[in-house]
Amino acid sequence: MPKRMKICINTGGGDAPGLNAVIEAVTMAAYNRQWEVYGIKSGYAGLLNTDEIIHLTPEKVDGIASVGGTILGSTNKGNPFKMPIANAAGEWEERDLSDKVMENFRRLRFDALVAVGGDGSLEIAHRFAEKGMPVVGVPKTIDNDMGGTVITFGFDTAVSIATEAIDRLHSTAKSHDRIMVVEVMGRDAGFIALNSGISGNADAIMIPEIPFDIEKVCDKVMDNELHGRKYGIVVVAEGAIPMGGNVITKGSGEVGRQHVVLGGMAEHVAREISKRTGKDSRSMVLGHLQRGGSPTTFDRLLALRFGAAAVRAIEQGKFDHMVGLHSPDIALVPLGEALGIHKRVQTDGDTVLTARDLGICFGD
Known part of the structure; x- marks a missing residue:
């Protein structure tokens, strides 16, 4: 037996x-x-x-x-x-x-x-x-x-929640001619920002894998203005990095945490867009909404x-x-081997190329 x-x-x-x-x-x-x-x-x-x-x-x-x-x-x-x-x-x-x-x-x-x-x-x-x-x-x-x-x-649910939020922001952004900057989770990898940003018809997406120049993001916003689109949607991963800068943190976090607590990039980007373009810009952090629910x-x-x-x-x-x-199958992978792979967005991969073909700006 x-x-x-x-x-x-x-x-x-x-x-x-x-x-x-x-x-x-x-x-x-x-x-x-x-x-x-x-x-x-x-x-x-x-x-x-x-x-x-x-x-x-x-x-x-x-x-x-x-x-x-x-x-x-x-x-x-x-x-x-x-x-x-x-x-x-x-x-x-x-x-x-x-x-x-x-x-x-x-x-x-x-x-x-x-x-x-x-x-x-x-x-x-x-x-x-x-x-x-x-x-x-x-x-x-x-x-x-x-x-x-x-x-x-967990990834598919998080992307679905983020995409729904972005969809909802289009109407309010358009009503007030605003730039809405949405911060999603993504400490080291920008998969949530990339997938939800493309699906939600964002104008710009910032991810950790592609350091961004805020001036190029502002150029995209103003180019939209010239073509009659007076509002904009920007999606930023919490771990996005400005060219020559660093991620924004909330401090070291609680005792015993494995990582510092990220947060504040959307507010920073919204502030910079408003300052450089004169456009009314607002930020929103989805935070733990992406983790919750069915x-x-x-x-x-x-x-x-x-x-x-x-x-x-x-x-x-x-x-x-x-x-x-x-x-289509479930496989077994040695833990040591899996832990040695740090999966990131492929910057020359099909999904990023699709975004670029759609006219989405990455700030690079």
Whole structure:
């Protein structure tokens, strides 16, 4: 008889539509093999404080594939290898608590972990695999910048939300002859800005891969004016970089965060456009709207496929691997290999060329 496995699953990093679908798929695929499944709450916190572990059953995950967020909670400041701990003096210092995580994992007799997350979370999973933990990764990021997969779940939903917002802004911008600058997520990669900007008929798109000259963006705005279009839509990724400048941040963020907090590029661009052209320019930050709500059909199905494939990978003993979409199939990719690929927008690729053929300005 095949071994009855006892597996666990966690979700780490920023939330994304489709996380609950992965949890549902893992739970159902495991139970159909007569395995036990447990949910680790708040990333790896549940393996440090084992009160944060819940038994997952078909009844508990019934219908959650359509629900946004994650029933297990998530965090982007819970790296057990660099856990922020307050010392006796009240100062924060980083400690390596990974051995305690390993100890609790073994004490609880788990046979495998399904780690769902982006590059930061899967880097942690890979390090635990190197310490001997049987891990299968599931890639998740709305930015779509993970290597080893054609696309990640959450991206399609984020683009759909951004495109709908841009569509709505056209009417108000036109009514007041305004320039509307929309900031979308995209720290290192501009996939959301690019796809939503093209689909939403933007006049200019700024992405991290193409440093922009604000003067060229203003030239596009004024050229529109000459052709009778007195309003404009500009889409900017939060990680967009001016030529010779830097990204705009809100500071270092909370203790334990893996990254500084970006934000403010849309406001900066709107201010510069207004100053240089005299046009009334307003900024809007979509922010966490892109992460929230029910996943699209595409994201829901992809997440379900990823979750079921992760259970099959455990069954095959394919640990320290990640599931990924290699159209039309789901493939297994070594985690180390996937983490070594930093996917970015191809500046000479078809999508960028399409935007240029449509007359969209990138500020270069």
